[in-house]
Amino acid sequence: MATKQPSKLENQQNKEDKDSFDYSKRSQWLRAAVLGANDGLVSTASLMMGVGAVKQDVKAMILTGFAGLVAGACSMAIGEFVSVYSQLDTEIAQMKRDQMNNLEGGGGGGGEGEDKEDLPNPMQAAAASAFAFSVGAMVPLLAASFIRDYRVRVGVIVGSVTVALVVFGWLGAVLGRAPVVRASLRVLLGGWVAMAITFGLTKLIGSGII
Known part of the structure; x- marks a missing residue:
């Protein structure tokens, strides 16, 4: 029995559906994941570089990086949770006002379930942010854990960190359909500047104290 092949019209419709996908729906979790990573x-590598500017001991750098990982993940999760929960309260209040206006105007209450599915999820955003931060922080920690020589x-x-910044910048741009080169360079340059400033200032201040 011959299989029915999709018509040209069906293929065109499928292509239009794919092209019309609303990439803004990804913005909530994508923003949390990319920012967290x-x-x-950047923060963990900068902390490790800052400590390494005045203390060349590998244990000091690893402990500093681990403390930065835990503190940063908790901070990112709490901050994201509070921010998204505030957004959720605002959108729920707006939904209730819209429903009241529809009832007063004789309109139906349709679309309520669909609207609730589109609401931001504070726990999901917090978990994504904390997880992404931890994944990003593990890169400099693992890279430095087994190397004794300070310069190396x-x-x-x-x-x-350079490779990871480029990868995360590229991934965020691809998923969000943003310019890849520009996004990667922006992330990379920002990371380099942060590490250089932290290293330089800590070296300057620490050399006169320790």
Whole structure:
């Protein structure tokens, strides 16, 4: 029995449906994940570089990075939860006002279930942010954990963070259909500047104290 092939009209319709996909629906979790990963990479690597500017001991750098990972993940999760919950309260209040206006105007109450599905999820955003931060922070931690030589360790941290920043910038741009090169460069340059400033200022201040 011959299988019915999709017509040209059906193929065109499928292509239009795919092209018309609303990528803004990804914005909530994508924003939390990309920001969390970038913050985890940059802040943890900067902390480790800052401590490494005055203390070359590998244990000091690893403990600093681990403390930054835990503190940063908790901070990102709490901040994202509070922010998204505030947004949720605002959207629920607006939905109730719209429903009241529809009832007063004789309109139906349709679309309520669909609207609730589109509401932001504070727990999901918080979990995504904390997880992404932890994943990002693990990059410099793992890169430095098994290297005793100070200069090599610093170089490996910078190199691994550079690669990870480019990857996360590229991934966020692809998923959000944004310009890939521009997004990757923006993330990469921001990370380099943060690490350089932290290293330089800590070296300057620490050299006169320790």
